[in-house]
Amino acid sequence: MKFSKREKRFWKTKFSFGLNNIPQEIEHLTFRDEFLTNEELCFIASRVRRIEKLDLDSTSVDDEGISCLLQMEYLGELRLVNLNITDQSIPTLLKLQSLKLLHLGSTQVSCDGILSLKELKNLRYLFASPAEIESEKLDMFLKQKPNCELTINSKPYSKIDYGF
Numbered sequence: 001m002k003f004s005k006r007e008k009r010f011w012k013t014k015f016s017f018g019l020n021n022i023p024q025e026i027e028h029l030t031f032r033d034e035f036l037t038n039e040e041l042c043f044i045a046s047r048v049r050r051i052e053k054l055d056l057d058s059t060s061v062d063d064e065g066i067s068c069l070l071q072m073e074y075l076g077e078l079r080l081v082n083l084n085i086t087d088q089s090i091p092t093l094l095k096l097q098s099l100k101l102l103h104l105g106s107t108q109v110s111c112d113g114i115l116s117l118k119e120l121k122n123l124r125y126l127f128a129s130p131a132e133i134e135s136e137k138l139d140m141f142l143k144q145k146p147n148c149e150l151t152i153n154s155k156p157y158s159k160i161d162y163g164f
C-alpha cells in the first residue's frame with residue numbers, strides 16, 4: 001500500500017520506526033492529550049491490525065473518525081474520554097466485538113447509546129457519563145449484560161435486585 005505525503009509525515013513525526021517497519025500489533029498506544037485527527041487515526045487503523053489498548057482521550061477524534069477503527073482486526077480496550085463522540089458512533093462501536101473495555105466518559109453518549117452497547121459480547125467494563133441518567137435503561141443494560149461492570153460518572157452503577 002502506498003503512502004500519501006500526509007501519511008508519510010504522520011508516521012515520521014509521531015513514531016521512531018521507519019515506514020517499512022510499522023508494526024502489525026501494538027500492546028498499548030496512547031495519544032492522550034495530543035493532537036490526533038480523524039485522518040491520522042485512519043492512518044493507524046489502516047496499517048496496524050491489532051491493538052490491545054488504544055487511548056484517544058482528549059484528542060480531536062470525533063464520530064467520523066471512530067469509523068476508521070473498523071479497518072482493524074482486533075481492539076481490546078478503547079478509551080474515548082473527553083471526545084466529541086455521540087450516539088452516532090454506537091453502530092460503529094457495536095462492530096468492534098473484541099472490545100473488553102470501553103471508556104466513554106465526558107462524551108455525549110446517552111443512556112440509549114449505553115443500552116445499545118449490551119450487544120458487545122466481550123465487553124466487561126463500560127465507563128460513561130450521560131447528560132441525563134435514565135435508571136431504567138441503565139438497569140436494563142445490567143440485566144442483559146450481568147458480567148459487565150458499569151461505571152457512570154466515575155461511580156460504580158449498582159445492580160438492582162430483580163428477585164432471582
